Amino acid sequence: MTERQxxxxxxxxxxxxxxxxxxxxxxxxxxxGRNGGVFRATQGLIxxxxxxxxxxxxxxxxxxxxxxxxxTYGFTPVPEIEFSGFMHQAFHQIQQHVARLRSRTRxxxxxxxxxxxxxxxxxxxxxxxSESFEAGYAHTPGLKVVVxxxxxxxxxxxxxxxxxPDPVVFFEPTRLYRAFREEVPEGDYTVPLGEADVVRxxxxxTVVAWGAMRHRAxxxxxxxDASVEVVDPRSIVPFDTETVLESVRKTGRxxxxxxxxxxxxxxxxxxxxxxxxxxxxxxxPVQRVTGYDVPYPLFAREDEYVPDExxxxxxxxxxxxx
Amino acid sequence: MPRETAYExxxxxVQVLEPDGSVDAExxxxxxxxxxxxxxxxxxxSRRLDERAIxxxxxxxxxxxxxxxxxxAAQAGSAHALAxxxxxxxxFRETPAYLARGTPPQMLLWYAMGMExxxxxxxxxxxxxxxxxxxxxxxxxxxxxxxQEIAGxxxxxxxxxxxxxxxxxxxxxxxxxxxxFDAHTVFLCQNNQYAISVPxxxxxxxxxxxxxxxxxxxxxxxxxxxxxxGTYAVVRDALESARAGDPVFVEALTYxxxxxxxxxxxxxxxxxxxxxxxxxxxxxxxxETYLRERGVLDDDRIVDVQESIExxxxxxxxxxxxxxxxxxxxxxxxxxxxxxxxxxxxxxTEFRDxxxxxxxx
Ligand SMILES: Cc1ncc(C[n+]2csc(CCOP(=O)(O)OP(=O)(O)O)c2C)c(N)n1
Numbered sequence: 219m220t221e222r223q224x225x226x227x228x229x230x231x232x233x234x235x236x237x238x239x240x241x242x243x244x245x246x247x248x249x250x251g252r253n254g255g256v257f258r259a260t261q262g263l264i265x266x267x268x269x270x271x272x273x274x275x276x277x278x279x280x281x282x283x284x285x286x287x288x289x290t291y292g293f294t295p296v297p298e299i300e301f302s303g304f305m306h307q308a309f310h311q312i313q314q315h316v317a318r319l320r321s322r323t324r325x326x327x328x329x330x331x332x333x334x335x336x337x338x339x340x341x342x343x344x345x346x347x348s349e350s351f352e353a354g355y356a357h358t359p360g361l362k363v364v365v366x367x368x369x370x371x372x373x374x375x376x377x378x379x380x381x382x383p384d385p386v387v388f389f390e391p392t393r394l395y396r397a398f399r400e401e402v403p404e405g406d407y408t409v410p411l412g413e414a415d416v417v418r419x420x421x422x423x424t425v426v427a428w429g430a431m432r433h434r435a436x437x438x439x440x441x442x443d444a445s446v447e448v449v450d451p452r453s454i455v456p457f458d459t460e461t462v463l464e465s466v467r468k469t470g471r472x473x474x475x476x477x478x479x480x481x482x483x484x485x486x487x488x489x490x491x492x493x494x495x496x497x498x499x500x501x502x503p504v505q506r507v508t509g510y511d512v513p514y515p516l517f518a519r520e521d522e523y524v525p526d527e528x529x530x531x532x533x534x535x536x537x538x539x540x
Numbered sequence: 541m542p543r544e545t546a547y548e549x550x551x552x553x554v555q556v557l558e559p560d561g562s563v564d565a566e567x568x569x570x571x572x573x574x575x576x577x578x579x580x581x582x583x584x585x586s587r588r589l590d591e592r593a594i595x596x597x598x599x600x601x602x603x604x605x606x607x608x609x610x611x612x613a614a615q616a617g618s619a620h621a622l623a624x625x626x627x628x629x630x631x632f633r634e635t636p637a638y639l640a641r642g643t644p645p646q647m648l649l650w651y652a653m654g655m656e657x658x659x660x661x662x663x664x665x666x667x668x669x670x671x672x673x674x675x676x677x678x679x680x681x682x683x684x685x686x687x688q689e690i691a692g693x694x695x696x697x698x699x700x701x702x703x704x705x706x707x708x709x710x711x712x713x714x715x716x717x718x719x720x721f722d723a724h725t726v727f728l729c730q731n732n733q734y735a736i737s738v739p740x741x742x743x744x745x746x747x748x749x750x751x752x753x754x755x756x757x758x759x760x761x762x763x764x765x766x767x768x769x770g771t772y773a774v775v776r777d778a779l780e781s782a783r784a785g786d787p788v789f790v791e792a793l794t795y796x797x798x799x800x801x802x803x804x805x806x807x808x809x810x811x812x813x814x815x816x817x818x819x820x821x822x823x824x825x826x827x828e829t830y831l832r833e834r835g836v837l838d839d840d841r842i843v844d845v846q847e848s849i850e851x852x853x854x855x856x857x858x859x860x861x862x863x864x865x866x867x868x869x870x871x872x873x874x875x876x877x878x879x880x881x882x883x884x885x886x887x888x889t890e891f892r893d894x895x896x897x898x899x900x901x
Contacts, residue, residue: 276675
């Protein structure tokens with residue numbers, strides 16, 4: 219059975235299902251209770267589970283730090299950070315404690331926390347509401363980093379994340395929350411973390427993209443005069459290197475697209491992995507189509523900042539002519 | 541176990557102007573007619589700008605906007621207590637405070653149009669740009685106040701934040717550090733009762749927010765934030781104290797009468813009775829009643845003020861719209877560093893190429 223849902227509805231329904239399945243799941247965060255979350259991702263949850271859904275004060279370090287305690291005790295904390303731009307306020311807890319608890323205790327203690335946060339640009343939001351800092355979290359060993367790009371994946375990946383014994387940062391692309399509806403499998407449905415989705419098969423060039431960029435990459439692929447393979451990794455950590463390499467060995471060309479700034483972004487890491495293990499299959503240098511190395515502009519300039527279809531197409535053409 | 545008192549704490553509350561517009565003559569600050577009118581003008585301008593901004597947002601001309609409707613007295617009273625050489629450090633709801641400090645409405649509109657042009661400021665103006673992260677700016681206010689102490693300057697810094705912000709670690713650190721370093725800082729917490737949907741009672745178990753100052757060893761005081769004279773007087777005294785190296789934490793009790801922002805629906809979490817009750821304590825109406833009684837305002841003057849505000853806003857909105865037409869996206873490369881770095885210049889070239897390709901299609 220399937221049901222057509224938007225991404226935000228898939229997230230909400232998954233939270234309902236996981237709270238029903240496992241009474242250790244505790245959902246909390248700013249405005250997640252009565253208000254149902256600023257994007258309505260937790261709407262109604264507090265009525266069903268009044269003792270496991272909590273409004274939290276405006277205190278991100280506290281929200282994540284409390285999760286270490288809850289998780290250690292035996293709960294499964296699923297905190298929401300209202301916007302991922304304010305996860306920096308909790309970054310020290312994530313980097314210094316959440317991600318290291320297992321290592322520091324030689325596997326005795328763990329933190330099965332799934333930190334959910336809206337992510338990325340495209341909704342004309344305020345300053346700090348649009349950045350995508352996935353590379354910073356990927357650079358934090360001990361954390362998993364997941365970015366769904368479709369309603370069905372949102373359900374499958376969120377379910378896997380909540381059930382995962384390790385901490386997961388789950389970034390929900392704000393631009394996609396209400397962008398479209400799609401069939402979402404009912405009942406127990408998981409998508410394993412670390413398995414890429416080959417969204418579109420092709421022979422000439424591989425495009426790797428996630429979040430809102432996956433859809434732009436798809437549109438660009440449709441509009442060029444070449445056979446383009448589009449791969450959505452679905453999780454940044456673990457990253458499905460094998461699928462990307464397999465694709466690049468077939469096409470000999472690769473374009474990596476992300477919204478985040480170029481320097482130190484995930485595209486650099488993916489390019490390095492291709493160089494490590496598929497260099498001699500390459501017929502052109504790997505192309506990066508990314509945000510620029512400037513602070514994410516306020517929204518009057520964001521359309522020019524975030525890669526659009528034409529910039530992605532240009533990247534594909536550069537790769538093909540290389 | 542028998543105990544002795546180690547420390548006793550009480551928090552003062554100040555109100556000068558009653559909700560009916562009557563005044564406690566003993567506490568009434570000595571303000572000239574011009575000062576009073578200026579404060580009134582700030583409050584009225586801000587109210588109208590907020591109303592216009594909400595309407596413009598609804599028509600898709602502005603992005604998310606946070607109105608200060610209901611909080612005009614807390615901000616106009618406090619900002620009018622600032623001297624030119626004092627610094628002002630704001631959060632994201634400080635329209636009345638910016639207007640009081642001479643920022644043209646056009647700038648505030650530009651900011652709401654998603655243009656950095658609107659948050660541009662200068663060292664001379666001594667206004668910091670708005671801080672969107674909740675509470676992080678409190679540390680900047682403490683830092684400016686510390687700088688004033690080191691420099692031996694007879695000036696102070698006033699930092700604005702909300703009740704929700706007091707839950708953030710940065711605000712605790714800021715008050716504590718200000719105390720340690722004798723910073724010339726006044727912390728102005730506008731307790732408007734809500735942090736988006738979360739009421740003050742779920743933000744802290746503390747009876748007052750002003751008492752949070754006690755843990756930092758600095759003075760905390762509450763004032764009726766819908767009373768512009770009371771807020772003015774309390775903040776004026778607090779700034780005096782701060783200039784001498786004793787920071788103060790002021791909790792202004794007020795109410796956010798409108799939406800949290802234009803993306804918010806308060807009917808989900810707020811009751812009409814509560815809203816009606818606060819309507820009777822509206823800061824603008826209260827001040828107007830007082831000014832009429834003092835003979836500073838009458839019907840004619842009120843109409844004059846309203847007309848001049850409408851005209852000003854018409855011009856400012858038009859100027860903002862014209863400015864928006866000429867936004868140059870490439871300017872985003874101009875301000876990341878003072879001197880361009882090679883990689884960024886390479887990216888600028890790439891940007892130009894992409895832009896010209898876009899034009900050619
Ligand atoms: C660090 C941070 N966390 C969360 C948010 C999202 N947010 C915006 S306003 C707000 C509530 C702030 O409440 P309060 O401090 O009382 O100020 P008010 O909006 O009521 O003026 C929240 C949680 C944010 N902007 N910054």
